[in-house]
Amino acid sequence: GAVVSQHPSWVICKSGTSVKIECRSLDFQATTMFWYRQFPKQSLMLMATSNEGSKATYEQGVEKDKFLINHASLTLSTLTVTSAHPEDSSFYICSARDRDDGFSTDTQYFGPGTRLTVL
């Protein structure tokens, strides 16, 4: 089956630092990757959609200058939380669409998530 990995699985950082999270599709090519954020007892909220080789599309209310997304290849997307603050502490999850499933497929393969704690 399609596997998506995330690195790191957890990270603790000081306020004001930047944190980079990687999302990789291990056995398929992902034209589209999605970044979600989940606060405790809340739903996964889509932050942005990234397509390989183009700029990410951010959801309303998500600061694109704070959450930098790069999707440089068909197997890797990165999310950088710049100048992180305690309110950015959350569970960040990526997902990917397999290119072979078609452009508008409803199937997404989820990474295991990254738990970010900002002190």
Add this chain to the structure above:
Amino acid sequence: RKEVEQDPGPFNVPEGATVAFNCTYSNSASQSFFWYRQDCRKEPKLLMSVYSSGNEDGRFTAQLNRASQYISLLIRDSKLSDSATYLCVVFTTDSWGKLQFGAGTQVVVTP
């Protein structure tokens, strides 16, 4: 108003009993519907798709009512391992096509 609404629970269920819960969605143009399962501090995992005709997967039965815009999940003969948060998920074809998640219904199966 949230796009997808669920009763957060928890639903405390004795082992072997049946539990059912619903979710409602607001976008009438939504195309596909799913139940995902999420364990504590883990990523969501697809449990089953939901079809208008209703569908069953072992002890799990899902129903979709498009007219009333709600989806249900029923778990029969509950196992301890069924304890989890169940996420109602709706797919819409806005922009690139999005999955919209409910906040989840927590189920706790007790011995």
